[in-house]
Amino acid sequence: DKGNHRHFMAKEIYEQPEVIPHTFGHYLDLENERVALPELPFDLAGVSHISITACGTALYAGAIAEYWFERFGRVPVNIDIASEFRYRETPLQPDGVTIVISQSGETADTLASLRYAKEQGQKVIAVVNVPTSTIAREADAVLPTLAGVEIGVASTKAFTCQLATLACLAVAVGRAKGHLQDEDERKLVRAMMEVPRLMTEALTLSPEIELLSRTLAKAQDVLYLGRGTNYPLAMEGALKLKEISYIHAEGYAAGELKHGPIALIDEKMPVVVIAPYDRVFEKTVSNMEEVAARGGRIILVTDPKGAELANVPAMQKLILPEMPATVAPLVYSIPVQLIAYHTAVLMGTDVDQPRNLAKSVTVE
Numbered sequence: 042d043k044g045n046h047r048h049f050m051a052k053e054i055y056e057q058p059e060v061i062p063h064t065f066g067h068y069l070d071l072e073n074e075r076v077a078l079p080e081l082p083f084d085l086a087g088v089s090h091i092s093i094t095a096c097g098t099a100l101y102a103g104a105i106a107e108y109w110f111e112r113f114g115r116v117p118v119n120i121d122i123a124s125e126f127r128y129r130e131t132p133l134q135p136d137g138v139t140i141v142i143s144q145s146g147e148t149a150d151t152l153a154s155l156r157y158a159k160e161q162g163q164k165v166i167a168v169v170n171v172p173t174s175t176i177a178r179e180a181d182a183v184l185p186t187l188a189g190v191e192i193g194v195a196s197t198k199a200f201t202c203q204l205a206t207l208a209c210l211a212v213a214v215g216r217a218k219g220h221l222q223d224e225d226e227r228k229l230v231r232a233m234m235e236v237p238r239l240m241t242e243a244l245t246l247s248p249e250i251e252l253l254s255r256t257l258a259k260a261q262d263v264l265y266l267g268r269g270t271n272y273p274l275a276m277e278g279a280l281k282l283k284e285i286s287y288i289h290a291e292g293y294a295a296g297e298l299k300h301g302p303i304a305l306i307d308e309k310m311p312v313v314v315i316a317p318y319d320r321v322f323e324k325t326v327s328n329m330e331e332v333a334a335r336g337g338r339i340i341l342v343t344d345p346k347g348a349e350l351a352n353v354p355a356m357q358k359l360i361l362p363e364m365p366a367t368v369a370p371l372v373y374s375i376p377v378q379l380i381a382y383h384t385a386v387l388m389g390t391d392v393d394q395p396r397n398l399a400k401s402v403t404v405e
């Protein structure tokens with residue numbers, strides 16, 4: 042049932058302010074403002090190394106979480122696409138934990154990676170949306186994402202629920218390893234509790250994004266740029282646009298622009314820049330100036346401070362409320378999803394069942 046929505050994808054985008062608190066509710070002790078994971082069959086304090094593997098959107102959730110595990114847990118992270126991870130014969134550290142992330146819990150390469158990690162003596166944590174899935178059954182521990190059934194082939198709410206789950210896990214690792222003080226943890230938990238409200242505000246950008254998607258629908262290629270956790274989010278934005286609108290898109294680390302992709306920029310090339318005001322914002326502004334100088338059209342997704350400080354020609358801005366950096370990837374996912382959605386609707390594609398794609402990829 043799509044409710045009032047034209048597509049399951051829209052319904053699932055709009056469900057996020059409801060499913061996210063449900064997921065956080067499972068991993069947080071709200072009264073004491075602490076993270077409270079279900080009991081794991083091993084001690085997080087002893088984790089020396091984390092490997093993350095998954096496919097597609099689930100991989101990008103992992104790539105965002107990599108920043109959190111390093112920041113809060115001070116644990117080295119190795120992350121790779123499951124179809125590479127399983128054949129790389131990567132040496133895995135003793136006392137290492139492998140995290141596999143999958144909405145369906147049935148993705149063939151992710152499952153094979155899980156089995157490889159177990160053979161190598163790793164403890165495996167599965168972050169899955171389908172609790173009865175094969176990946177959930179075979180893992181040492183399961184952290185369910187609790188997004189509810191996701192029908193649209195393009196993953197939306199499962200992605201942000203993966204982020205919510207991984208953020209809690211990263212905080213738990215940080216606390217277990219003694220790198221996070223109680224007050225820092227409380228601050229992070231309070232920020233997590235703000236996410237549903239921030240997402241609801243982000244959803245009000247929908248009409249503006251619908252207008253702006255007319256530019257994107259005319260483009261042949263779209264570039265997405267970001268730094269830090271907004272870099273994997275840029276890749277996720279590009280993936281979402283490609284898969285449902287069939288417009289070619291690429292996500293790049295903003296700092297890589299001058300190492301190649303800048304050659305693509307001309308007046309026909311929209312560039313979506315995901316850049317809240319943070320410690321690397323000024324760097325991203327110089328990248329935007331480079332794009333503008335070559336006639337590229339910028340769509341800047343930012344906050345009030347960022348909007349005030351960035352002024353380059355031919356720029357459109359999508360302005361989100363100010364928020365703590367850790368939760369920004371969850372909230373910035375909303376405009377990223379809506380950009381792909383509205384563009385695809387304009388293009389007249391089959392948004393929920395895009396050509397050549399399956400919801401669950403159980404063959405290599």
Ligand code: F6R
Nearest residue numbers: 097098099143144145148195196
């Ligand atoms: C993109 C998308 C795919 C999946 C990927 C992994 O919107 O849905 O990239 O994320 O096929 O699937 P799961 O998470 O089921 O392992």
